[in-house]
Amino acid sequence: MRSRFLRTLIVLLVMSLSVVAQNPELSKTVQPFVRVQATKLVLTHVRVIDGTGAPAVDDQNLTIENGKITAIQPGADVGKTDGTTVLALRGYSVMPGIVGMHNHLFYIERPNLDASRHFDPPVLVPQMTFSAPRLYLASGVTTMRTTGSVETYADLNLKHDIDSGELAGPHIDVTGPYLEGATSYFIQMPHLTSPERVRQTVNFWADQGVTSFKAYMNLTRAELKAAIDAVHARGLKITGHLCAVTYKEAAELGIDDLEHGFSVNTELDSGKKPDVCTDSDGGETIARLDPNGPDAKDLIRTLVSHHVAVTSTLPVFESEAGPGRPPVRQAVLDAMSPQAREDFFLLRQPRPASAPPPKIDTAIAWQHELAMERAFVAAGGLLLSGPDPTGRGDVLPGFGDQRGIELLVEAGFTPVEAIKIATLNGAIYMGREKEIGSIAAGKNADLVVVKGDPSKQVSDVENVEIVFKDGVGYDSQKLLESVRGRYGQY
Numbered sequence: 093m094r095s096r097f098l099r100t101l102i103v104l105l106v107m108s109l110s111v112v113a114q115n116p117e118l119s120k121t122v123q124p125f126v127r128v129q130a131t132k133l134v135l136t137h138v139r140v141i142d143g144t145g146a147p148a149v150d151d152q153n154l155t156i157e158n159g160k161i162t163a164i165q166p167g168a169d170v171g172k173t174d175g176t177t178v179l180a181l182r183g184y185s186v187m188p189g190i191v192g193m194h195n196h197l198f199y200i201e202r203p204n205l206d207a208s209r210h211f212d213p214p215v216l217v218p219q220m221t222f223s224a225p226r227l228y229l230a231s232g233v234t235t236m237r238t239t240g241s242v243e244t245y246a247d248l249n250l251k252h253d254i255d256s257g258e259l260a261g262p263h264i265d266v267t268g269p270y271l272e273g274a275t276s277y278f279i280q281m282p283h284l285t286s287p288e289r290v291r292q293t294v295n296f297w298a299d300q301g302v303t304s305f306k307a308y309m310n311l312t313r314a315e316l317k318a319a320i321d322a323v324h325a326r327g328l329k330i331t332g333h334l335c336a337v338t339y340k341e342a343a344e345l346g347i348d349d350l351e352h353g354f355s356v357n358t359e360l361d362s363g364k365k366p367d368v369c370t371d372s373d374g375g376e377t378i379a380r381l382d383p384n385g386p387d388a389k390d391l392i393r394t395l396v397s398h399h400v401a402v403t404s405t406l407p408v409f410e411s412e413a414g415p416g417r418p419p420v421r422q423a424v425l426d427a428m429s430p431q432a433r434e435d436f437f438l439l440r441q442p443r444p445a446s447a448p449p450p451k452i453d454t455a456i457a458w459q460h461e462l463a464m465e466r467a468f469v470a471a472g473g474l475l476l477s478g479p480d481p482t483g484r485g486d487v488l489p490g491f492g493d494q495r496g497i498e499l500l501v502e503a504g505f506t507p508v509e510a511i512k513i514a515t516l517n518g519a520i521y522m523g524r525e526k527e528i529g530s531i532a533a534g535k536n537a538d539l540v541v542v543k544g545d546p547s548k549q550v551s552d553v554e555n556v557e558i559v560f561k562d563g564v565g566y567d568s569q570k571l572l573e574s575v576r577g578r579y580g581q582y
């Protein structure tokens with residue numbers, strides 16, 4: 093009798109602990125953004141896009157209890173009895189929270205940028221610890237990987253403060269500082285010039301709590317090998333934006349993921365020397381690569397057989413895709429700081445006559461990139477998605493994640509396939525597909541409520557109303573208003 097009482101007590105304690113873990117006390121900073129929070133909540137008459145690539149199902153009731161999805165049933169009216177909160181969502185769709193896999197927490201600053209696109213070195217990446225997490229959550233991103241960090245302690249503390257309910261934002265997989273070789277694109281990267289230093293750096297940051305790593309452009313094969321082995325020894329994963337090392341070399345060395353689709357593989361770049369980055373950073377290779385040719389097939393076969401994921405970052409390349417692109421959304425311009433907006437308009441001016449002509453046809457490269465992403469998935473490859481909010485300043489946290497889904501549709505995926513790439517695939521890569529990434533009973537209630545039907549018109553992914561993270565519904569507009577004119581500033 094007594095032991096049964098104890099057992100019950102322990103079960104109750106564990107249950108209450110898990111409820112606390114799901115729903116921490118939200119601070120006064122976070123509470124104003126909460127639109128709905130209830131022990132039991134039913135979304136009625138909503139269209140469900142479940143994130144698995146299955147067709148959308150109209151008119152469903154979705155029940156959320158203690159932060160989890162507990163039931164998905166045919167739509168029915170539900171009375172507000174027994175403490176159940178009801179949200180009537182006819183005309184709306186619900187999809188899984190976005191799992192953004194190339195989602196930085198910094199901005200890119202080109203000091204003294206002018207109309208001829210000249211700027212003074214060094215390129216800097218100021219931290220956006222205030223605006224970026226709010227933009228991500230407002231846009232439907234509920235989990236993200238930072239994919240290279242600059243202020244790693246800030247990112248780790250941000251993750252802690254979000255998880256404890258102090259600050260608003262998505263769940264974060266904090267990536268360690270860029271593992272970079274002798275020189276670097278921006279000045280805040282470590283310069284690791286030996287395998288031993290790479291190993292030390294990986295172990296130091298794994299000890300501090302980072303949960304992923306990213307190798308960068310000038311790392312050599314020996315250094316990359318040291319990084320991969322050290323990261324795997326800690327039970328973590330490593331991705332790479334590579335240049336000195338080719339995709340096939342990295343696959344053979346055991347890398348887990350490659351950033352920027354197929355656009356930074358340097359294998360066919362002219363004058364490619366082992367362990368040395370090229371002038372075109374892979375631009376020549378993707379422009380030359382026939383997506384139906386033997387080189388492309390061989391590359392895809394190598395990546396798939398080594399279980400290497402590829403992260404699509406189409407938004408950051410879109411400005412090079414050629415004419416006929418849609419204008420940047422007003423909401424994106426509204427989020428930018430005055431300086432960021434000014435720089436964006438300078439960078440989108442036509443290329444000045446004084447500038448050297450581009451070495452490659454970027455519009456062809458864009459078409460090849462789209463075709464390669466399709467072929468990779470058709471061959472069984474795991475394609476992830478993330479916007480890489482850097483570029484010429486119009487790819488913003490969150491908005492860029494939505495644009496990524498739209499551009500995957502331009503690449504030839506159906507809208508529900510594109511949504512799967514941006515949700516479930518990221519969860520699979522992180523080994524978290526039992527908890528997040530799709531809509532199913534038992535999973536965390538990480539959901540995006542959008543007006544319309546993105547399974548038919550993919551741009552409806554932009555119409556975000558409420559973003560649920562662990563069952564708490566955040567008001568997208570209120571989050572956006574709180575960072576209006578701030579992105580690029582802090």
Ligand SMILES: [Zn+2]
Nearest residue numbers: 194196239480
């Ligand atoms: Zn990046």
